[in-house]
Amino acid sequence: MRLQPLRPSIRNMDTPFTPTPPPARETLRVSDSVLDRLARISSGSLTTQLFKKGFRQPVLTGLRPLQASIKPFAGRAYTMRFIPAREDIDTYATLTTTPNADNLQWVGVEQVAAGDVMVIDSRRDTSAASMGNMLVTRMQLRGARAVITDGAFRDGSELARMDFPTWCAAVTATTRLSYHHVADLQVPVSCAGVAVYPGDVIHGDADNVSVVPAHLAEEMADLCEAQDDIEAYLAARLRKGEVLWGLYPPSPATRQQHKDWVAAGRPPL
Numbered sequence: 001m002r003l004q005p006l007r008p009s010i011r012n013m014d015t016p017f018t019p020t021p022p023p024a025r026e027t028l029r030v031s032d033s034v035l036d037r038l039a040r041i042s043s044g045s046l047t048t049q050l051f052k053k054g055f056r057q058p059v060l061t062g063l064r065p066l067q068a069s070i071k072p073f074a075g076r077a078y079t080m081r082f083i084p085a086r087e088d089i090d091t092y093a094t095l096t097t098t099p100n101a102d103n104l105q106w107v108g109v110e111q112v113a114a115g116d117v118m119v120i121d122s123r124r125d126t127s128a129a130s131m132g133n134m135l136v137t138r139m140q141l142r143g144a145r146a147v148i149t150d151g152a153f154r155d156g157s158e159l160a161r162m163d164f165p166t167w168c169a170a171v172t173a174t175t176r177l178s179y180h181h182v183a184d185l186q187v188p189v190s191c192a193g194v195a196v197y198p199g200d201v202i203h204g205d206a207d208n209v210s211v212v213p214a215h216l217a218e219e220m221a222d223l224c225e226a227q228d229d230i231e232a233y234l235a236a237r238l239r240k241g242e243v244l245w246g247l248y249p250p251s252p253a254t255r256q257q258h259k260d261w262v263a264a265g266r267p268p269l
Contacts, residue, residue, distance in 0.1 A: 114143025121189035122151025129154035
C-alpha cells in the first residue's frame with residue numbers, strides 16, 4: 001500500500017488556536033502566629049526536620065547579612081525575578097513617577113505587605129545592585145521582615161546601620177539598570193540555588209536563611225519546638241561531662257528521662 005504524505009488540515013490552519021491557560025498554583029498563606037513560632041526556632045533544628053521530610057538543601061548558601069546582629073525572623077516569601085538588562089529597555093527613563101511595565105521593581109516594593117520577606121532572584125549576578133537604601137527603607141516601613149538577594153545591594157553601609165535584615169552576596173554601587181531587568185513578580189524563583197515559591201516561609205537567624213514550603217510550616221513549628229526543647233536538655237547534660245553515646249542522638253531511655261524531667265517541672269540538672 002502506498003502511504004500518502006501527511007498534510008496539515010486546511011480547516012485547522014484557518015481556525016485560530018486559543019490555548020487553555022494552565023491552572024494557577026494555589027498560594028498558601030501561613031498565619032502570623034505560625035510565623036512567630038518559627039522565628040523562635042533554631043536553623044539547625046529546622047534544617048534537620050526538613051531533611052527528615054526529604055528536603056536536602058533548604059539553606060540559601062553563599063549569602064551574608066549586612067547587619068552585625070540579626071534578630072531571628074520568619075516571613076512569607078514575596079518573589080521578584082530578574083533577567084539580563086537590555087539596552088533599549090532598561091534606561092534611566094523607566095524610573096518614572098507613575099507605575100510602568102518596564103519598572104516592576106517599584107510595583108513590587110509597593111505590593112509587599114506586613115509579614116513578607118522580599119526574595120530577589122538575581123541569577124547570582126553581582127555585577128549590579130538588586131536595590132538600595134531607598135527601596136529597602138520603604139519595604140521596612142510597609143512591614144516587611146527582611147530583604148534577600150543572591151546578587152548585590154548598593155548602599156551597604158547605610159543598610160548595615162538599619163535594624164532590618166538584608167542578606168546578599170556582595171555590595172556594589174552599580175545601578176540595577178546596568179545589568180538587571182525585573183521580569184516577574186510573585187512567581188517561582190531560584191535564589192542561591194534554592195527554589196522559592198510565593199508564600200513559602202523564609203526563616204533567618206544569625207547563621208542562615210532557609211526556605212520552608214508553606215504547607216509544612218505549622219508542622220515544622222511543632223517538630224522544631226520539640227527538638228529545640230530536648231536538645232537544650234541534652235546540651236545541659238553534655239556540659240556536665242556526660243558522653244555522647246546514648247545522649248546525642250538520644251536513646252529511648254534518654255528520651256524518657258527528658259519526659260520525666262519535664263513532668264517534674266524542669267528542675268536544675
